[in-house]
Amino acid sequence: MKEIIIQENENNQRLDRFLKKYLNDAPTSFIYKMLRKKRIKLNSKKADPKDKIVTGDTIQLYLSEETIDSFKVKNTYVPQKKSKLNIVYEDGNLVLIHKEAGVLSQSSKKGETSLVDSFISYLYDKGEYDPSSERVFKPAICNRLDRNTIGLVIAAKNYNTLKGINEAIRLKNIDKYYKCLVKDELKSNLNLEDYIVKNKNENKSYVTNEKNEESKKIQTNVNILKSSSKFSLVEVELITGKSHQIRAHLSYINHPVVGDYKYGDEKVNKLFRQKFGLKHQYLFAYKLRFNNMPKGLEYLNGKEFVDNMDEKFINIENALFY
Template identity: 40%
Template sequence: MKEFKIADNAAGQRLDRFLGKILPEADTAFLHRMLRKKNITRNDKKAEGSERLAAGDVIRVWLSDETYQKFSGTARREQRFPLWDGIWDSIVFENDCLLALNKPVGMLTQKAAPSDVSVNEYMLGYLAAKGEYVPERPGEFKPGVVNRLDRNTSGLVLAAKSLAVAQALSEQLREKQLRKFYLACVNGEVREAMRLSAFLYKDKTGNRVCIRETRQSAEDREIQTAFRPLAVRDNLSLLEVELLTGRSHQIRAQLAAIGHPIIGDPKYGNRAENSRFMQRYGLKHQLLHAYRLRFPTETAALATLSEKTISAAPPKLFSELFPEVN
């Protein structure tokens, strides 16, 4: 018999979802059959599987050791997550519910392939080293990043430490309550603040998007972006950009569409300017940085973050190009 006590950070999930985590090799039919036969119980009572678990609930699994090992995938769970020496310097905020990291250029936010190592794996390695996450303890909430940045965009990535926080953050992002600000170094002189509205179409085969003034197909998605200039010099502008909607490549494509592409952007940028920056600075990526997040008023899972602003310093080249802006 195996016994699992539900921790605070795992509360709120359905029982069948929890069982899927501790017995990932078992199919749904097997799990429901075990529930019907009371081979799996919740607080020593028969359960259906749809119940929401509360902190302190006790789940007992009455299976032979051989059967449990077969369905639990024990060997797979014993993996260790890598440690990244730079993660301590990248942490800009941490409390009991949230970890905020300043992602460097060139690092994935989440895996794109099984062999990838991303911010998510480094974050798990950090929490495991602190003893806040134990990979071998099945069924508990697995911390994870909740927002994504392109590989070659630097800046703030948030990781939730509990299920309730992950759900709350996901809702804030979905409802556009969490305000997201970026720094963008663009071609040309931008002297006035603007709010842009357009439609974005994504070409999935080429991993590119195009911007349209009017909706031309059912797949077009409305986008809105606001920006204001912070500094202008040498036919360059540093913009503070607020992402009002969140679509793939939105900032990069929309700024390019109005004639102010981001410096270093290989997809939407100005090739001549990109080449000049490559020769002078060795620049191989777009100068776009997610530098500030502002939380709305909160009273529930994110109460400790209510109306809080988190910021992350941009890469050094931003201050080299615009020393007057801190």
């Protein structure tokens, strides 16, 4: 019998989810079967997959060492080459990082480097992450930005922070604001409500005003900051956070983001590439505001964090509106 004592970074999660990470090569059906047969217990009692585990709880595995080893892929973390993090804010629980254009928030396949890889290496170098002492937790980012969108990304140093931030995002307790340059003049502020469908094969989202089985409701607030007859600089408040929401929604109302090669205007993009060297969308996740944060993160309530404007964006803004 092997006994596991739950640590701080494993606190307050469902038993089955912990076991899926601990026995990370075991079929889910095997884990549920062992729970039913009481070969896996919680605090020496029969356990339900949905039971919450907390720091200090014990899990008993009535399995052979050979079985446990066969279902447990060891953490073989090796620090990677990484770019230097541009840190906007840091405390004991989280880091707010400025993500550059062209950087993946999280890698989707082997061999790719990403912001989360750089973040993990950063904590490893500081001595704040020891993979050998962590059984299931790995530092992670909480909000993703598209590869060519720049701005603030929230990265969690521990499990409770990761869980708390993700819950706050789900409950819309973290206000997210973007600046973007769009084609043509906007006449008034907009509170947009429509539906979005993601085509995974094309990696592209489509907006419609009709609800269907595959669509999800989206809300996007657009406030004018500066405008001319040809372009508008706007602040976008993201109420819902679906894939490519801002880019697809603004394109749907015929005000595509400048520099957006998936949803934008080809002629406008070419003009800005030639005149300003802009090779990606003018979309900047520039501000975060925290509200009603959970226990342990209350100190963030009412705090607002603003990222520094990209120099290329400043030059474009000055050329268009001054």
